[in-house]
Amino acid sequence: GAGVSQTPSNKVTEKGKYVELRCDPISGHTALYWYRQSLGQGPEFLIYFQGTGAADDSGLPNDRFFAVRPEGSVSTLKIQRTERGDSAVYLCASSLLRQSTSLGGDEQFFGPGTRLTVL
Amino acid sequence: GQQLNQSPQSMFIQEGEDVSMNCTSSSIFNTWLWYKQDPGEGPVLLIALYKAGELTSNGRLTAQFGITRKDSFLNISASIPSDVGIYFCAGHGTQGGSEKLVFGKGTKLTVNP
Numbered sequence: 001g002a003g004v005s006q007t008p009s010n011k012v013t014e015k016g017k018y019v020e021l022r023c024d025p026i027s028g029h030t031a032l033y034w035y036r037q038s039l040g041q042g043p044e045f046l047i048y049f050q051g052t053g054a055a056d057d058s059g060l061p062n063d064r065f066f067a068v069r070p071e072g073s074v075s076t077l078k079i080q081r082t083e084r085g086d087s088a089v090y091l092c093a094s095s096l097l098r099q100s101t102s103l104g105g106d107e108q109f110f111g112p113g114t115r116l117t118v119l
Numbered sequence: 120g121q122q123l124n125q126s127p128q129s130m131f132i133q134e135g136e137d138v139s140m141n142c143t144s145s146s147i148f149n150t151w152l153w154y155k156q157d158p159g160e161g162p163v164l165l166i167a168l169y170k171a172g173e174l175t176s177n178g179r180l181t182a183q184f185g186i187t188r189k190d191s192f193l194n195i196s197a198s199i200p201s202d203v204g205i206y207f208c209a210g211h212g213t214q215g216g217s218e219k220l221v222f223g224k225g226t227k228l229t230v231n232p
Contacts (some may be wrong), residue, residue, distance in 0.1 A: 004161070031218060033218070033219070033220075035220075035222075038226075040224070041122075041224055042122060042123075042125075042207050042209075042222030042223050042224050042225050043162065043207075043220070043221040043222050043227075044122070044222070045220065045221070047217060048217075048218055050218075055217075055218070056217045056218070056219060058217070059219065091161050091162075093161070095218075097218065106218070107164050107167065108164075108220060110161025110162050110163070111161050111165075112159065112160050112161050113160075113161055115160075
């Protein structure tokens, strides 16, 4: 079946502009995650959704970043007044989150990412 | 943000050699994971470890979950050219119950044929 897809694959914008990044999770996956990966670094957590609600948004760096998942499937990460430091690869992942993670096996499947460049 | 301490940062080896990389944390995790990332792709899960002391194999890959739950290592035996890529450790499941993953900075592996 189809994996996690992200659009666009590349986005170049100017400082101060607004951008939206889209994530289509694997069908049936209830949890959706956003990570940001800077050059030479590992992915850093931004936010995750369980269904339509944000269960943990502690990784969002500031109030310019916002994410929604209105119908519990597709999610959009929104960045206002972009800055050059926002340039990174934005990764989305989804998982079939069970009630108890002690059961294990709640693998997060990652999309290919959106490379954002802010000039 | 929080990241795990992963070493080495990079490795250059000959095809057929064995490889070892490790990861440490100041925090306890309930699950340790090892991912591989190829250029232009997202990370792909290689091995997941769920119990302290657990030793798990996946083909030529072997990983262990440290007994203190603060460290893990990954071994690759008899490396081949397609092993080239960046390997990340990740911790999952801390106090507070968030499902987020905390990643190391990665080990870049180069295999010379």
